[in-house]
Amino acid sequence: MRTLLGRLDPLCDGTFLDVGVNLGQTLLAFRSVTPTKPYVGVEPNPLCVAYVQRMIHENDLAQCAVIPVGLGREAGILPLQFFSGRSMDTSASIVPDFRPEQPITHTMFVPVFPYREVERAASIDRLGLVKIDVEGAEADVLASMETSLRAHTPTIVIEILPCYRADNHARLARQQEIEALMASLDYELYRIEKGADDSLQGLARIDEIGVHGDLSRCDYVLHPRARRNALRGACRVRG
Numbered sequence: 517m518r519t520l521l522g523r524l525d526p527l528c529d530g531t532f533l534d535v536g537v538n539l540g541q542t543l544l545a546f547r548s549v550t551p552t553k554p555y556v557g558v559e560p561n562p563l564c565v566a567y568v569q570r571m572i573h574e575n576d577l578a579q580c581a582v583i584p585v586g587l588g589r590e591a592g593i594l595p596l597q598f599f600s601g602r603s604m605d606t607s608a609s610i611v612p613d614f615r616p617e618q619p620i621t622h623t624m625f626v627p628v629f630p631y632r633e634v635e636r637a638a639s640i641d642r643l644g645l646v647k648i649d650v651e652g653a654e655a656d657v658l659a660s661m662e663t664s665l666r667a668h669t670p671t672i673v674i675e676i677l678p679c680y681r682a683d684n685h686a687r688l689a690r691q692q693e694i695e696a697l698m699a700s701l702d703y704e705l706y707r708i709e710k711g712a713d714d715s716l717q718g719l720a721r722i723d724e725i726g727v728h729g730d731l732s733r734c735d736y737v738l739h740p741r742a743r744r745n746a747l748r749g750a751c752r753v754r755g
Contacts, residue, residue, distance in 0.1 A: 530644030
């Protein structure tokens, strides 16, 4: 992530939006790349928010804000479902039945708002770079952000977990909704290619995500077609 952000950040003028902060892993990677560019994080788990707020304070990190909500198509209160005993479970999801094969260990109710409310609260004038890691809710987040994506055309780093099988209709439908929305915004889809040590090897231009079950192939860059040459100048790209 640190290497990827170092390549992408110079291409992106504006606020960095981190959707799915968890324990601040991406925040630390971003601050190692640029110490002062504005950072806004969005995280529905209040325990994670408290941890990251303290980390920001203890390390005197400049221009960082964390908003304690999830992003969705409309405002509401949703159950955040956990699949391990950990209170900061990275696999927790607000998507019902996202992991039907795994038992839910506990549930926490969290607030969810459309992106426009976050944009207003944090006074975000321009989006530069966006990271999205929301365990199945990617289509909801992107739909919520559609107006701002059209206006600002940020580069997006996103995890989209595999659908594994063609009959996994719910996951496949969400995946296809993302592809259709980003095509309507004239974005291109790139799969992040990593080495055995998780190092960045480059990007592969793809037309669709497809049906697969490989967790090493679930990280992507969504980038405006109009700025294709800039991306190719910053990263090694296949296809």
